[in-house]
Amino acid sequence: MPFMKGRAPIRRTLQYLESSRLVLKDRVKVVTVNYNPIADHHKGARDFVFWHLPQLQYKNPNVQIATFKNLTPTPFLRIFFENGEDVLVDVDSKPCPDIHDHIKKVFCKPDSQLEEEAIERKSLDNPANFGWGCDRQCICEIPGQVPCPGVVPLPKIMRGKYKFGLEVD
Template sequence: MPFMKGKAPIRRTLRYLEAGGLILKERVKVFCVNYNVFGDHHKGARDFVFWHLPQIQYKNPSVQVVTLTNMTPSPYITCFFDTGERMLIDIDSKTKEEVHAHLKKVICKSEHILAAELKAMQKKDNPANFGFGCDRQCICEVLGQVPCPGLVPLPNHMRGKYKYPKD
């Protein structure tokens, strides 16, 4: 498989992209990472960009993600909000795990908000669903369906005892 070649091909799999835990708040419109490709104090920023930036892009399709390399003496992240504000986050000499944990605490949605959104997304408002806990208790309530035999008897040609009589 050609997509499994290169440096760390696991980053190109759908399972890896869906496993990302950084889901940014709705207010964040631009996520910008500034770092250098050399230097020890930039290593955490480089690793963060290498491992977590594809997940951020996948999980936040409405957020513009920008990386600026070799333009700054110290690495930092800038978040631009829809109100025009911006937030600078210093990631100098931090590991990728520390950066990930800090971003999750500062600019990401909390766990209970994510759980509520997941529950709302899985809400059973699909008109094809019927049964306990849905809008319709039975399929017979949908227009064009055969009514329940308990309420309206089926025509004889639809009943087995008339269609296949035992003589």
């Protein structure tokens, strides 16, 4: 499989991308990461970009995420909000787990809110659902569908005993 080649191919799997709990708050619009790929005190930012940035992009499709390399002597993250404000996060000499935990604690939705949103997404309010416990009991209630045979008899060409039965002269 070609997607399993390269450095740490696990990062390209759907299971890995979905395993992250980094779901940013709705007011976050842009995240930039500034780091150098060579310096030792940039190792935490480098590892964060390598391991957690794909997950962050996958979980937040409406947030613009940019990385800037070799532009700054100290690594930092800058988060821009929808009202025009921005926050600088200093990640100089911090390890990757500390950066991850700080972003999760300050800029991400809490776990309780994520669970509530998941329950709302699973709710039975989807108009395509029908049956017991849904808005519609039967698909025949939707305009354009064939009515129930108990209410309006089906045409004989749509009934099996006429369609597949042997015709006798």
